[in-house]
Ligand code: HEC
């Protein structure tokens with residue numbers, strides 16, 4: 498008992514200092530990521546301020562890249578570190594006025610990418626509700642069916658968004674859908690399902706200059722909370 502009394506505070510202090518060191522090194526990584534972002538001139542194409550307002554068309558054409566003020570709410574942890582080292586465009590059409598010749602997107606080394614990712618993941622939308630979409634291990638078939646009908650038939654989301662689906666007839670995967678919006682081929686590794694719901698409800702909060710239609714505000718685009726959740730789970734099922 499005596500020994501317990503002595504070792505317990507010691508063990509407690511050990512754990513505490515370990516936690517503090519972790520928090521400190523995480524903080525340092527975020528700071529380093531921020532300065533790498535600035536040194537690499539990422540800000541010449543990406544703003545970190547938001548929410549933005551809608552711009553008139555001529556000014557809108559000058560936007561060079563997506564805004565990043567909510568990157569930590571949008572992207573799943575781990576995705577950005579990989580993407581920034583090997584960036585492949587998600588959009589079939591060229592973003593803003595960025596010229597074809599300027600692709601590919603600037604790449605970082607793996608070490609730099611991890612730091613910049615830590616920094617971007619720290620940028621959150623404080624108003625975005627969390628825990629909206631249940632983290633199903635396997636999304637119930639009923640939910641997927643509801644979403645598939647919405648996505649492909651009722652609201653033709655895939656006229657703009659490309660998805661990769663399995664054709665049981667040929668036993669192969671095929672890509673179907675348009676190229677005018679980000680593809681969802683690997684959206685389950687990229688997008689936070691709660692962000693998908695928030696974005697569907699208010700696309701203008703996240704991109705007032707984009708062409709994503711608003712759903713749920715007109716009789717023919719009416720989507721319920723259940724529909725939003727089903728769509729988010731469906732999009733997040735592509736891995
Ligand atoms: C010349 C302009 C330009 C520069 C410089 C640039 N980017 Fe980008 N970035 C883009 C464009 C355009 C896209 C959209 C790509 C797509 O979806 O096809 C993009 C996409 C992104 C995305 C995904 C955002 C989203 O919501 O889809 C991240 C994250 C990102 N860039 C981070 C960076 C970082 C970090 C740097 C600095 C190392 C950087 N970018 C430098 C133009 C640029």
Ligand code: HEC
Pocket residue numbers: 563587647648652653654655656657658677678679693696697704706707708709710712728732
């Ligand atoms: C008219 C074309 C169009 C249709 C139809 C459309 N979208 Fe979009 N969507 C877009 C565009 C363009 C963007 C990208 C906005 C931007 O520039 O950031 C987008 C962005 C998104 C995003 C964010 C993805 C990302 O990586 O930034 C989600 C999620 C999404 N749409 C879901 C849907 C769903 C679900 C439907 C159907 C209910 C749908 N969209 C219908 C054009 C469309």
